[in-house]
Amino acid sequence: MNSRTVTRLAAVGIAALWLGGCASYGGWEPTVDPRADTHPDTLNRDLAECKELASKASGGTATEAAKGTAGGAVIGAAAGAVIGAVGGSPGHGAALGSAIGGAGGGVKQGSAAEHEYKRSYSRCLEGRGHRVIN
Numbered sequence: 001m002n003s004r005t006v007t008r009l010a011a012v013g014i015a016a017l018w019l020g021g022c023a024s025y026g027g028w029e030p031t032v033d034p035r036a037d038t039h040p041d042t043l044n045r046d047l048a049e050c051k052e053l054a055s056k057a058s059g060g061t062a063t064e065a066a067k068g069t070a071g072g073a074v075i076g077a078a079a080g081a082v083i084g085a086v087g088g089s090p091g092h093g094a095a096l097g098s099a100i101g102g103a104g105g106g107v108k109q110g111s112a113a114e115h116e117y118k119r120s121y122s123r124c125l126e127g128r129g130h131r132v133i134n
């Protein structure tokens with residue numbers, strides 16, 4: 001495999017991982033125990049309001065994944081250039097390091113944002129008197 005093929009494969013991998021992070025919590029919703037719910041009459045309104053608040057609190061998976069991809073790419077490019085320079089090809093090392101670092105950073109930040117979204121959503125509902133079971 002030549003360096004151009006490796007770089008292209010890495011770029012496709014980053015795009016797939018980044019897009020996967022964008023859609024990760026799209027349909028997730030906390031499950032509320034209806035028997036223990038002290039405010040069943042406000043549940044639908046609270047679900048909508050808490051969903052919006054959780055999205056703001058988490059920064060959004062797509063936004064955070066993009067930040068992580070950018071940061072990881074910069075760090076990866078620097079490390080890859082150093083490693084590539086030892087092997088006589090700093091440009092190739094930087095490209096490969098950028099691709100690997102970008103993928104790792106995007107996945108890490110997207111995953112953290114998803115976790116924060118779910119936590120914030122559940123805490124918001126619990127704060128409004130609903131018993132969340134997941």
